[in-house]
Amino acid sequence: MPLREIFATLYLWADAHAVAILMAALAWGLGGALLARIGKAGQSDRDGRAIASVVIGGAVLVFVMAVMAFAVAQVGFNKGVLDANVLLLAAPLLCLLASVVGIHWVFPLSELATVHTLRDVAVFIIACAAGLWSLSKFRGWGVVFLGGLGGIVVIGVMAAALLRVLYRRAVGRSG
Incomplete structure (x- = not known):
């Protein structure tokens, strides 16, 4: 079937x-x-x-x-x-x-662990979606608009660090 x-x-x-x-x-x-x-x-x-x-x-x-x-x-x-x-x-x-x-x-609701976890997962998903949306808008011209390769690397590292923190908060160990 x-x-x-x-x-x-x-x-x-x-x-x-x-x-x-x-x-x-x-x-x-x-x-x-x-x-x-x-x-x-x-x-x-x-x-x-x-x-x-x-x-x-x-x-x-x-x-x-x-x-x-x-x-x-x-x-x-x-x-x-x-x-x-x-x-x-x-x-x-x-x-x-x-x-x-x-x-x-x-x-x-603020006292329930499930609500905290759902909030963290939602923030992580929204951050990932916003990052993908912003990358889709540049199509390779981001280096020109962001002021050079060094600027795009710094912004990329900061975005990766933010997503890592959000990911650990959403699905990492508690405590």
Whole structure:
């Protein structure tokens, strides 16, 4: 079975079960918040924080998978977002929204390790994308605009050092 048929079959299955997928997405966020609230009520709030981190991480994972599915639909099938089932489009957004609002009701988001990690990864990805975008705009003429080869080397070393720090912060050891 070709990969194209697998994706088409998966979408048809998801389209047939769109309401159940939407309800499961909402249940993930709201149920996770309830479980985190129960875990917080114990002797320590460590269990609640662990549940909250899993809920936020799972919601972000669902959202990223939805974005990748949209990219596959656009590139592989020439279908846009407007061609998809509205319930399937809303499910990852509502899952993320319900998770963030529900967990924020239980814990401040700044206290969760998952949120710090996601922020660090997002900053690293944005920095890489900005660097690639700026390099794509020069097309070899950057030496002229930056004042010579020495200037471009200094800027390149500084950019590499910044990306290294961001990379270590995003995926390196904690502590």
